[in-house]
Amino acid sequence: MASRTCKYACDMEKSVLVSNFDKRGWAQVTSDEEWNFYWASVVSAKTIFNVETGYRLQDDQIINHFPNHYELTRKDLLVKNLKRYRKELEKEGNPLAEKDELGHYCYMDFIPVTFLLPADYNLFVEEFRKNPSSTWIMKPTGKARGIGIFLINKLSQIKKWSRDSKTSSFQASSARDSYVISRYIDNPLLIGGKKFDLRMYVLVTSYRPLKCYIYELGFCRFCTVKYSASSAELDNMFIHLTNISVQKHGDDYNKQHGGKWNIQNLKLFLQSTRGREVTSKLFDDINWLIVHSLKAVAGVMNNDKHCFECYGYDIIIDDNLKPWLIEVNASPSLSATTVNDRTMKYNLINDTINLVMPGGEHPDVKWNKTPPKGLYGHYQLLYDEELAKQDQEFSKGKVSLGSGSRREGKVKHAATWK
Numbered sequence: 001m002a003s004r005t006c007k008y009a010c011d012m013e014k015s016v017l018v019s020n021f022d023k024r025g026w027a028q029v030t031s032d033e034e035w036n037f038y039w040a041s042v043v044s045a046k047t048i049f050n051v052e053t054g055y056r057l058q059d060d061q062i063i064n065h066f067p068n069h070y071e072l073t074r075k076d077l078l079v080k081n082l083k084r085y086r087k088e089l090e091k092e093g094n095p096l097a098e099k100d101e102l103g104h105y106c107y108m109d110f111i112p113v114t115f116l117l118p119a120d121y122n123l124f125v126e127e128f129r130k131n132p133s134s135t136w137i138m139k140p141t142g143k144a145r146g147i148g149i150f151l152i153n154k155l156s157q158i159k160k161w162s163r164d165s166k167t168s169s170f171q172a173s174s175a176r177d178s179y180v181i182s183r184y185i186d187n188p189l190l191i192g193g194k195k196f197d198l199r200m201y202v203l204v205t206s207y208r209p210l211k212c213y214i215y216e217l218g219f220c221r222f223c224t225v226k227y228s229a230s231s232a233e234l235d236n237m238f239i240h241l242t243n244i245s246v247q248k249h250g251d252d253y254n255k256q257h258g259g260k261w262n263i264q265n266l267k268l269f270l271q272s273t274r275g276r277e278v279t280s281k282l283f284d285d286i287n288w289l290i291v292h293s294l295k296a297v298a299g300v301m302n303n304d305k306h307c308f309e310c311y312g313y314d315i316i317i318d319d320n321l322k323p324w325l326i327e328v329n330a331s332p333s334l335s336a337t338t339v340n341d342r343t344m345k346y347n348l349i350n351d352t353i354n355l356v357m358p359g360g361e362h363p364d365v366k367w368n369k370t371p372p373k374g375l376y377g378h379y380q381l382l383y384d385e386e387l388a389k390q391d392q393e394f395s396k397g398k399v400s401l402g403s404g405s406r407r408e409g410k411v412k413h414a415a416t417w418k
């Protein structure tokens, strides 16, 4: 029987997407027509999964977002879900929820302390007063690309978010007006004196059981101006925000390399300046925090079998080589600022399609979601809950946290890493 051509719809005219679809000989259709594969914006995905739309996806249709991905990708909801997850671990007496004598989580502390304003204003003030010299970062919950972000180190700078403020009812009027305020990581690891963050890509093909892959070709995004924690520079976003959308307006922005380094360069740099062991621990810690951020939302995620998602994780490493999760993006940018960027993003999409459609010709949501290893490309299996369970069966009772190391007791099961 002749095979039908796979039909794709795509909301973004990005060449790294379209050239991948063209290469496969797929036919483009609009999202109103019958499609098999839809690379949708989050807005279109919301419409498709809206119960009122009455859209029923068929077994040969897949789409690149989970219906309620925002449980992970909205800054306020991520924090809420993580807090709940830690409480659950604590309740079940899980050693991962252990706290130190100051009441801080020993292992589950990978997101900077965060509050929602104006809702948590009083809680924030309590925390601020414990350490009045600290710096905090204010971010509007409904915006991206660094828009509306500012740093503060005095309570008076955010008075209007207080509940007693005359403007507070106006401020709280919608989620659009609310902010998250997070402890500012004021000791970032610097390279050449400049702050940077990591963009890592993570593919989730199922939440229950959790199955996710990490892309080995992430990159670092550098600020264009040397770092300074001085109060006088608090307003200088070229020092503090690593977003390309901010940095590309800087006088020192370099169009050739776009202020980017690939992860391989970072690894080599860290191995030579800090040593192999700590570098490998850092990357284990990053993998560990990604898995736990996903576990924190797995229970509330609508695990629709037609969905997969390629997330952009933003991570800052501090000068103790501790990674901090800053944000998870549902639609990481597929624009290419350099030639290397283009190649990497083209490969990312190619490898993503290979993993979610290993048959190659048509999606089939009934497949067992175990692609052949030969199709992984630059992806590595990060966590497979089913394999981890089997593994635990074997080693029942043997998992321990060891001598204060965060490497034990995490998903370090040989079968689940490769």
Ligand SMILES: Nc1ncnc2c1ncn2[C@@H]1O[C@H](COP(=O)(O)OP(=O)(O)OP(=O)(O)O)[C@@H](O)[C@H]1O
Residues within 6 Å of the ligand: 112, 137, 139, 143, 144, 145, 146, 147, 149, 182, 183, 184, 185, 186, 197, 240, 241, 242, 243, 314, 316, 326, 327, 329
């Ligand atoms: N707690 C923090 N400590 C230090 N720097 C931070 C912190 N939070 C954010 N930043 C810096 O600010 C930048 C913007 O923050 P974030 O990514 O949360 O906002 P955004 O505007 O939503 O960006 P995006 O377009 O990636 O969604 C980060 O890339 C990082 O450089």
